[in-house]
Amino acid sequence: MTVAGGVVLLGLGPGEARLLTHEAWEWLRSIQELYVRTDQHPVVQELPAGVQVHSFDWLYRQGQSFDAVYTAIVEKVIELAHRPQGVTYAVPGHPLVAEATGPEILRRAQAEGLPIRVIEGLSFLEPTFTALGLDPFPRLVLLDALELGTWHVPSFPPDAPVLIAQIYDRMSASEVKLTLNAFYPDEHPVTLVHAAGTKQQQIEHLRLYEIDRSPHLGLMSALYVPPLGEATSMEAFLEIVAHLRAPDGCPWDRQQTHKSLRSHLLEEAYEVLAAIDADDPQALQEELGDLLLQVALHAQIASEEGEFNFTDVVRGIHHKIVRRHPHVFGTLKVEGVEGVLRNWERLKQAEREANGQEERSLLAGVPLALPALTQAQELQDRAARVGFDWPEIAPVWEKVREELQEVLTAPDERAREKELGDLLFAVVNLARWYKVDAESALRATNQRFRQRFAHIEQRAREMGRVLGEMTLAEMDALWEEAKHNEKGVEPEE
Structure with missing residues (x-):
């Protein structure tokens, strides 16, 4: 029996001929030619006599990426589907479960008006659930190791159980382990299931850090990761x-x-x-x-x-x-941090234009609610991105000295307040040039002042003295004592 053009997508089941569906076995007995994604599947050796098998394993051996291999397979199957006799294409398990080529062939065939028939097969999932004694409902997450291994962190809630397919070698296991380690500890208990549903089935209970050491990893290996626990997502x-x-x-x-x-x-x-x-x-x-x-x-x-x-x-x-990171997620090339910041401003301006917003000042995005030191440093940073900055640090120091002198020579309190503001602004700029966060630096100084003054208070109590009755010289001596204690050095007599 043949089809007048079109595709028959057939599932070979999880690994043995006894697990083929009756529909699949009857169809295999009726055809003379079969294309398989891989002949590295036990059922291929148990096919009915007389079936000529063509495998796409040669594409894998060319060393191309999996995406390139799958694309080439899809194109070839669709090409064969246009023949009068069409094509039967078989894959391990179910043709639409954990299978990159099947769903795309189905989509392409439908888009091109080709006849399409799906002969379902038992997927790897059912025998894996049996091996684990696991009911997947209501929250089991299903993932592909090839995708998971490319992530930096898991993109699923760690309080849900997860089953990861295609842990096919030590490299893929290692990549999966590194991703999972972003959330899960090394000692987290996991289970590897190999060749589920076949006579070669093996189950390994081990710790996460051990998965890439298993000697049984292969094309039919899957990893079960129990939930990390409540309140973790x-x-x-x-x-x-x-x-x-x-x-x-x-x-x-x-x-x-x-x-x-x-x-x-x-x-x-x-x-x-x-x-x-x-x-x-x-x-x-x-x-x-x-x-x-x-x-x-x-x-x-x-x-x-x-x-x-x-x-x-x-x-x-x-x-x-x-x-805003085309240099990371795109193809843009930038030079260093300064190049990143300049491009950042260009991107933000382009976004405003695309949204129909009026052009606004470069400094408009600095929140007024920021602490004054932080606000000053952010204003200076943004101005510097477009070149409004000293070319070297010497003029910055000179500006600090200039502002200090203007404080000293201010004619009245109002002028002195203004000049003190200018001085603080200049000092913030000096901090920026030294790559110091002015707000953090002052916060650290405030904390040191608290600790040293607390030391003065404590020592005064130990001496039976009232702080307000001590002289400045006495308190200053205790201040110096606190400074020495911070450095772990005893004060000089």
Whole structure:
């Protein structure tokens, strides 16, 4: 029996002829010619006598990328489909499950009006679920190792179980492991299933760090990764926040608005900075969580009011990052950080023009709510991107001296206030030239002042003295003592 042109897509099942469907076996008995994606499949050796088999394995051996191989296979199958007798093309498992060529051949055949028939096969999934004793519902994630191995972080919620197909060699296993390590610890328990549903089936229970050491990896290997645990995904966190705002949630959270949360957002941002200044990773982890809560609350409030939702926030920043980094995600070549910043400004201006926005000042995007030192440094940075800057540091120092002299010679308080502002602005520019963040530097100095003054207070109590009754010289001696203690050096007698 033949077809008058067209394609028959046939699934060979997971690995043995006994697992072929009755429909597939009857069709294989009726044809004289069969094209297979690979002959590295046990069923190929058990096909009915008289079937001439053509394999595309020669394309793999040319060393091309998988995408190039799959594209070449699709083109050849569609070409053969235009013959009067058409073509039967068979793949391991199910022709539309974890199979790159099958869905594209189906799409192409439909687009070109070619007759198309799909003879289903048992996929690798069912025998893998049996081997694991696993019901995939309701949340199992299915992934391809070839895709996962190209990512820097997993793009699925780690509180869901995941099954990863095509862990076909140690290299692919290593690449998958490195991606998973972004979320999962080395010791996370996982299971490798090899040749599921066949007499060669093997199951390995091991730790994540061991998967690329397995001697059994091959074309029929899959990796099962159990959930990392509760409260480990962004989705679960957003559900918690939505619950807080729900009718049966927290009365305080339900009352909040964008404006009522302003002070909390600012406070949490400053606490993040404090943790960074203290070089305290544990505190930083906690404070980043508090800041993330503020972001999620604002997104939830906006969603309730029909403004936008968290997905819109993520989509917007995703596209913006990709759009503004053509030197990373595109083909643009830039020279160093300065080249990146100059191109950044050009891209932002192009975006404003595309959105029909009026041309505005280069400095207009610097928020007025920023702390004064941060705002000053950002203003100077932006002006410098278009060349409004000293060519070297000597004039910067000269400007500081000039502004200091003008403070000293100011005729009245009003003029002195202005000149002090100019002096501070000049000092911020000096910090910028030395690649120092002025805000962070002053915050660190403030913290040192707190610690040293606390030392003076503590020592005064130990001495039975009242701080306000001590002389400046006595307090200054304790100040110097605090400075020496910071360096781990005993003060001189």
